[in-house]
Amino acid sequence: MDLLLSLWLPIALSAVAVWIASAIAWTVLPHHSGDMKGLPDENAFIASLRQLNIPPGRYGFPHCGSHKAGKDPEFQKKWKEGPAGELTVWRPVNMGRNLLLTFLVHLLISFFVGYLASASLARGASFGEVFQIAATAGVLGHAFGHLPNGIWFQHGRNAMIACLADGVAYGLLTGVVFALLWPGLPTP
Numbered sequence: 001m002d003l004l005l006s007l008w009l010p011i012a013l014s015a016v017a018v019w020i021a022s023a024i025a026w027t028v029l030p031h032h033s034g035d036m037k038g039l040p041d042e043n044a045f046i047a048s049l050r051q052l053n054i055p056p057g058r059y060g061f062p063h064c065g066s067h068k069a070g071k072d073p074e075f076q077k078k079w080k081e082g083p084a085g086e087l088t089v090w091r092p093v094n095m096g097r098n099l100l101l102t103f104l105v106h107l108l109i110s111f112f113v114g115y116l117a118s119a120s121l122a123r124g125a126s127f128g129e130v131f132q133i134a135a136t137a138g139v140l141g142h143a144f145g146h147l148p149n150g151i152w153f154q155h156g157r158n159a160m161i162a163c164l165a166d167g168v169a170y171g172l173l174t175g176v177v178f179a180l181l182w183p184g185l186p187t188p
Contacts, residue, residue, distance in 0.1 A: 011111050012107070014174040035159040055089070058089075106170075143167025146163050147160065
């Protein structure tokens with residue numbers, strides 16, 4: 001526990017570094033530009049949504065509500081005939097709130113990276129040893145959590161690859177920060 005408490009700086013700085021890298025990945029780099037497709041007749045679609053006055057939320061269609069209702073022949077017919085999908089209606093985006101919550105997720109991942117590293121390594125562990133544990137845990141925390149939803153909700157191969165690449169980069173960045181700031185790291 002003493003070692004984990006002494007990791008507050010690499011935990012905080014790795015979260016900041018990943019938060020900045022994430023902002024760059026989403027605002028500067030082009031690899032997420034094709035994550036979503038445009039609709040064939042966006043204006044008509046938006047006009048029809050306005051008429052329906054759908055409140056913000058996540059919707060699946062056709063919707064069955066339970067496993068039992070999914071066996072209903074009427075639902076099965078709708079499912080087979082299609083279309084089927086999901087629709088997310090957003091409330092107005094609050095950038096400050098979303099940036100803060102994203103940072104807190106990165107901080108939480110960095111905390112668990114620190115926990116795992118402190119349970120696995122001693123003070124004075126080498127750069128390579130710290131990097132190996134922290135980067136592996138960072139990659140696991142940042143890269144793979146979104147994949148099951150991407151598979152089930154058909155996010156698209158390129159979007160999933162881009163998020164996976166981001167997560168690997170964030171994990172490696174986390175590993176470097178921890179390795180550079182590890183307590184008692186021998187100086188070369």
